[in-house]
Amino acid sequence: MDIKEVKELMEQFDRSTLTEFDLHEGSFALYMNKNQTSRQTTPTVEIEKVSAKQPQDAAPVEQTIDTTNATQQESGKIIVSPIVGVVYLQPSPEQPAFKQTGDSVKKGDTVCIIEAMKLLNEVVSDFDGTIAEILVENEDVVEFGQPLFRIS
Secondary structure (H helix, E strand, O other): OOHHHHHHHHHHHHHOOOOEEEEEEOOEEEEEEOOOOOOOOOOOOOEEEEEOOOOOOOOOOOOOOOOHHHHEEOOEEEEEOOOOEEEEOOOOOOOOOOOOOOOEEOOOOEEEEEEEOOEEEEEEOOOOEEEEEEOOOOOOEEOOOOEEEEEO
């Protein structure tokens, strides 16, 4: 793959709604990411607690996502996805959901798990309140900054 093709891919990726792109062609590998955090190359833990707020020490990226409007709405506070991945609303298929509509939630309570690159990341609430609405379905693919729960 020559530099012209790489530049064209970068331009198309920049204009697209994709947040990550990974290409392997022979010995050539290209990874592009618009997220606040990059993929981990060597996982060190199986389950890691992730705050629903954006990390303060995140590296700057070419395209940023404004989550300030998404974190507070007139009818409550919103818990947003801190990463791209598959959301699980229950610890395992045979167990009940972490939280259901109407359940009370305290700051630090686990509300769901997001699987990203075979790592299970617990999403915890940054707010006290009641689950007013669950904005995703179990096993949905979620994007960075996507609203997951509305807390009243």
